[in-house]
Each structure stands twice: as C-alpha cells, then as structure tokens.
Amino acid sequence: EPEVTQTPSHQVTQMGQEVILRCVPISNHLYFYWYRQILGQKVEFLVSFYNNEISEKSEIFDDQFSVERPDGSNFTLKIRSTKLEDSAMYFCASSEGPNGGEQFFGPGTRLTVL
Amino acid sequence: AQTVTQSQPEMSVQEAETVTLSCTYDTSESNYYLFWYKQPPSRQMILVIRQEAYKQQNATENRFSVNFQKAAKSFSLKISDSQLGDTAMYFCAFDFIQGAQKLVFGQGTRLTINP
Numbered sequence: 128e129p130e131v132t133q134t135p136s137h138q139v140t141q142m143g144q145e146v147i148l149r150c151v152p153i154s155n156h157l158y159f160y161w162y163r164q165i166l167g168q169k170v171e172f173l174v175s176f177y178n179n180e181i182s183e184k185s186e187i188f189d190d191q192f193s194v195e196r197p198d199g200s201n202f203t204l205k206i207r208s209t210k211l212e213d214s215a216m217y218f219c220a221s222s223e224g225p226n227g228g229e230q231f232f233g234p235g236t237r238l239t240v241l
Numbered sequence: 242a243q244t245v246t247q248s249q250p251e252m253s254v255q256e257a258e259t260v261t262l263s264c265t266y267d268t269s270e271s272n273y274y275l276f277w278y279k280q281p282p283s284r285q286m287i288l289v290i291r292q293e294a295y296k297q298q299n300a301t302e303n304r305f306s307v308n309f310q311k312a313a314k315s316f317s318l319k320i321s322d323s324q325l326g327d328t329a330m331y332f333c334a335f336d337f338i339q340g341a342q343k344l345v346f347g348q349g350t351r352l353t354i355n356p
Contacts (some may be wrong), residue, residue, distance in 0.1 A: 141246070158342060162346075169348045170332060172344060172346075173327055175342040182342050226339055226342060227291075227336055232285045232286040234284060235285075235324060
C-alpha cells in the first residue's frame with residue numbers, strides 16, 4: 128500500500144543552523160502539507176502546496192520557513208535559521224484532492240534544536 | 242477562526258468495552274468536514290472516519306461510529322468492542338469544504354485499551 132515517507136526520522140541541530148526535512152508524498156497525489164506538533168501540544172498546520180506554489184500558510188510559517196518540490200517525488204521543508212522553539216515533530220501529508228479528501232500522513236521527523 | 246477541542250486528555254478501558262471520545266468545535270462555516278485520525282505509538286496518523294456536515298446521517302466504519310450534533314457543534318467517536326490495537330492517540334480534525342486547504346486539529350485523546 129502506498130504511503131508517505133519522511134527522512135530523517137530524527138534530526139538534531141544547533142540553534143541558528145539550517146535544516147531540510149524531506150518527504151516523499153504518495154505518487155499520484157497533488158496536494159501536499161506540512162504540520163508540526165510541539166511536545167504535548169496539538170498538531171498545527173504550517174503550509175499547503177499545490178501546483179508548485181503555496182496555497183495556504185499559517186502565521187507560524189514565517190520567512191524562516193520555505194517549501195519546495197525540487198523534483199517529481201520529493202517535497203521539502205526548509206528552516207533557515209532554527210530556534211529552540213522550532214523543536215517539534217514535523218509531519219508531511221498528501222492528498223489526491225483538496226478539501227474533504229483524506230490526507231495521508233508520514234511518520235514524522237522529530238527535530239531537536241539545541 | 243476555527244477551533245477544535247478535545248476535553249479528555251486520556252482515557253482507559255478494558256478490551257471489548259465501548260468507549261466514546263468527545264470533540265467539540267467552533268466555526269462560522271455552515272458546511273465542512275470532520276475527521277477522526279488515529280496515531281498508534283510511533284506510527285503514522287491514519288484516518289478512522291469522516292463526516293460531511295451537510296449529511297445528517299452519522300458516519301460508520303465497522304466498529305467505529307460518530308455522533309454528529311451539528312447544532313451543538315459536537316462530534317464524538319464511539320469505538321465498540323474495543324481491541325488492544327485500538328490503543329493510540331486519537332485526533333479530531335476540522336476541514337473546510339472549500340477554500341483554505343488545511344486541517345485544524347484538537348489536542349488529542351490518548352486511549353489505552355487494557356487486556
């Protein structure tokens with residue numbers, strides 16, 4: 128059964144460093160998402176992406192964040208200069224269609240900023 | 242802004258019992274979707290059940306069913322004949338029927354099924 132994959136499973140970085148989190152969405156899906164979950168808190172939407180551009184972003188998704196689909200399979204989230212408060216679980220998701228369609232989630236990348 | 246609230250941080254029941262997880266939400270939208278996602282330990286979130294707000298009939302998927310009360314903005318999940326494999330975090334989520342492409346999640350309920 129097709130699934131969303133994410134790498135790495137755990138990333139440790141120093142404050143101020145750049146990180147790139149990678150995701151491979153399900154191949155025939157057209158909509159891609161990033162969510163994050165700070166330990167003990169709710170899952171929060173970061174950004175949605177369709178047709179090679181951002182379709183929606185939250186107030187969390189500031190200039191330090193960017194997303195890219197560099198090729199036909201990968202979907203990446205870049206944090207330019209990490210802060211301590213960026214420590215969280217980051218989930219990638221994809222769906223065939225927009226609103227109301229099932230979003231398939233990856234297993235997450237745990238980002239720890241020291 | 243849309244908000245989703247799950248008031249039960251943790252629940253625990255014996256295997257084969259029935260358990261109900263609560264979810265309330267707040268929105269000014271008249272049509273939308275509601276979901277329950279399950280996140281087993283160290284695994285992906287998977288969709289359990291989906292409800293379209295314009296449908297009055299409550300959704301059912303095998304042992305999982307919802308009690309959708311639109312006027313009360315309530316969307317509870319009932320798990321019948323609970324199994325050990327149902328142990329997981331359960332998230333209630335809201336989705337727009339059009340426009341903003343994002344899920345709004347509740348805080349989650351950690352459900353433990355005891356043998």
